[in-house]
Amino acid sequence: MSRIVCDDSACIGCLCCVISCIDHHYKETEIKAVPLRRYKKVMLASGLSQYITESCRHCVRAPCAAACREKAVYKDEFGFVQVNTELCNGCRSCEVACPFGIPSFNEAGHMVKCDGCCGNVPACVLACPRGALSLK
Amino acid sequence: MPYEKRLSVCGLCGGKCFVNLYMENREIAYVEKAYDRSDVNGNICLRGAALKQYLNHPDRLRHPLLRAGAKGSGDFRRISWDKAFELIAERLKKDRDNENAKATVFFSGHPKWYRYMLSELARDYGTPNYCTESSTCFTAADIAYKLCYGMPVQRPDLKECRTLICWGANPAYTKLDSVNGVLDIIKRGANLIVVDPRITPTAARATLHLRPRSGTDGALALAIANVIFSEGLTDDGYLRQYAHGIDDYKDYVSNFTPDKAERITGVPANDIIAAGRMIGNDTPLSIFTSSCGIAHTPNGVQNYRAVFLLEAITGSFDCRGGNHGGLNPSVKLNGGHHAAKARVNVEEEFCAGRFPVWNELVNNEGQAMCLDEAILNGSPYPIHNLIAFGMNYGMFPDSERMRRALLNTEFFVDVDLFMTDSARCADLVLPAEAAPEMEYIYAIKQNRLIYLPPVIDSGNCLNDVEIILGICRKLGLNGKFTGMRTYDEYLQWMLEPTGLNLMDLKAAPEGLPARRLSAGSSERFKSGLKTPSGKIEFASEVLKKFDSRSGYAALPEFNDYLSFNPDKGRYPYVLCAGAKLPQFFHSRTYRLPWLSNLEKHTAVSISPEDAQNIGLEDGSRLRLSTPVGERVFLTNVDSGVPSGTVFVMHDGIENQNINELISAEYYDPVSGFPGFRSYFCGIQEVGGRE
Secondary structure, three states, X not given: XXXXXXXOOOOOOOOHHHHHHHHHHOOOOOOOOOOOOEEEEEEOOOOOEEEEEEOOOOOOOOHHHHHOOOOOEEEOOOOOEEEOOOOXXXXXHHHHHOOOOOOXXXXXXXXXXXXXXXXXXXXXXXXXXXXXXXXX | OOOEEEEEEOOOOOOOOEEEEEEEOOEEEEEEEOOOOOOOOEOOOHHHHOHHHHHOOOOEOOOOEEEOOOOOOOOEEEOOHHHHHXXXXXXXXXXXXXXXXXXEEEEEOOOOOOHHHHHHHHHHHOOOOEEEHHHHOOXXXXXXXXXXXXXXXXXXXXXXXXEEEEEOOXXXXXXXXXXXXXXXXXXXXXXXXXXXXXXXXXXXXXXXXXXXXOOOHHHHHHHHHHHHHHOOOOOHHHHHXXXXXXXXXXXXXXXXXXXXXXXXXXXXXXXXXXXXXHXXXXXXEEEEEOOOOOOOOOOHHHHHHHHHHHHHHOOOOOOOOOOEOOOOOEOOOOOOOOOOOOOOOHHHOOOOOOOHHHHHHOOOXXXXXXXXXHHHHOOOOOOOEEEEEOOOHHHOOOHHXXXXXXXXXXXXXXXXXXXXXXXXXXXXXXXXXXXXXXXEEEEEOOOEEEEEOOOOOOOOOEOHHHHHHHHHHHHOOOOOOOOOOOHHHHHHHHHHHHOOOHHHHHOOOOOEEOOOOEOOOOOHHHHOOOOOOOOEEOOOHHHHOOOOOOOOOOOOOOOOHHHHOOOOOOOOEEEEEEEOOOOOXXXXXOOOHHHHOOOOOOOEEEOXXXXXXXXXXXXXXXXXXXXXXXEEEEEEEOOOOOOOEEEEEOOOOOOOOHHHHOOOOOEOOOOOOEOOOOEEEEEEEEEEEO
16 A cells, blocks of 8 residues: 555644645646645644645555546556546546545546655655655 | 756745755746755745745736836836936935935835845935834844843753743744744653643643733733742742842732733633743743734733743743853854844934834834834924835735825835735835845855855846845945945855855855854853843833833833723724734735635634624624724634634735734834734624625
């Protein structure tokens, strides 16, 4: 399995990972860039309202890939689940199939999700100032 | 990989985080922290991660622009740099020839690196009127520290303190290069006390989190001192030797029992007692503050003094583990952040007399908050010309009034990276370079220095010092600094204390070790502090001279701002303007879609209880009214916000600037700092959602 895990006790919700993800995947003119790493604000037990972030788990038997009738979702040679946007027709079957709510959709309706930075050290892992992210 | 990796400095916030820029056809493809270099501080935050959107933003200025339409219309035409410098010199010479140099004000916004040169320009030109955005930022803290210790604020010793108070600061959002240093002290078994009304990621990890009502820090600090005294935890030997006015101070803090402070601040008395014991028993104490978290209230300097004096009663000031100026010899460069030459004819400066303690302790810049009055009403005398670097009227209270002032100048020059709302009011707009676009020298680890050439072509932009030198040249100034002919001369002057030669450094891409180090600054108080008594002043001899003035008590007295509320029925909430989110830095990143799109409504945060009482939900529209005016915002319900206080992001744009709703007449009489963080407001639900 190739997935990016987050040590929640170290994460401070600074969103470096999310913007670094955008920076590595988009041109600056793509102002509606949808980050491949998801984020949301949650209320923690302490009362703290904080961002938490999450990437695709790149499941061994990926339900999103199984659900995609266009064969747009597939496993690459590093074990990362990838999307071929040319084949994606935006049917959102992957969204229904994913138990973790990972797929996002860009303006064109194509699914976007973590690509694991394709074999490099992922941008989010490198950016995290707390060392909270690692590739497992 | 097809990308060329270039070492640079992000510089978006004025910090010095080293980054790798990955270049393709001379454009940035992406940015990473300089993780592969052990000799520099490689860091990146989310704002820096958006660097390419910042540097290549369509609002970037690329040419000098001269106003072509009505003032404020935004109608400009391109001119050459030579023509731009000529126009400035012509204008300034005219006033100087009429012996009216003081009709010109030089102003610096948040960028700081060139400030020494700008102050030299003001000085050699002959005006006393040089001021900066530090008038709402760090100067109040420095004034408070100088009143106590005779020197500017000293840095906390994160490595060796036993207790750290992170007071009104949340490095998890605003200072990511320090956050590990702050949070790691818990790992080594030391105490982290966070004082912050909000639950922040830093506060949530603290050993003890104290949540005073915004602007009551002084009362809390005095009550902590009360506990330390009453439990016999003071460092008496240290105090006997170095303290001035300690008996009066001790008498005064005896009034501030934990119960009384609980009634003022809302912090439970037991927590105050716990904090006093923790601090008193586990020294040395270091205090980590933000620039202005404590300052933006009418009792700001006094509150800051009460906080800073905790360093003294625990015997921590200027000791290992306490706040000090660096114990070991280290590299110092000339110039730098707050450096500025003392002004000429200070007694003629435009706000001389209004803030006598400021004038006594801050000899190198004026209080910029007097600027709108001087321009609009000619008081104390008319100001014609404003030469500004990075002006932002949004940082002034009653900002619309400052905007009017900008439009009322006879000649307003603004140097900036972007065509901002303020630049649009100018007669002449000059395009500046950002850090990765300019050559500069940096002190790096192990007392080494490095020269970095520009990585990105800025086109027709110049760096700020080049712009200053261009003005100096046309004015025919010939001082040691204003007579410099090249930027290289400036860089060589920066290097002077290190004993290095600029040409040698330029020829060494990996940098060079300094030949000379500047001495460490520990134990200065043994030879006498630069306070009037030469000691740590619990009762200030400087303030004593002016004690007939309201707010100028010699002791760090606490006075509650709530008595200034003109109508408690209409304005039942405390308004704390200037709360921070990770994605925004001043007004500098609102225009970056990657950052501003992260969350839809961020401006106004209120507690779930208050939201429920008013009938608001997340995202619904609210009307925020203050004694100055009102405005509609969207609600952000935040469980980390205490009820009774409304937190608003600062310096927003497009009708989201909360400073417009804060009175310019509501300020700290000692520092002139606006009461941004302790004003008053009412909130009504107005129906509708985003």
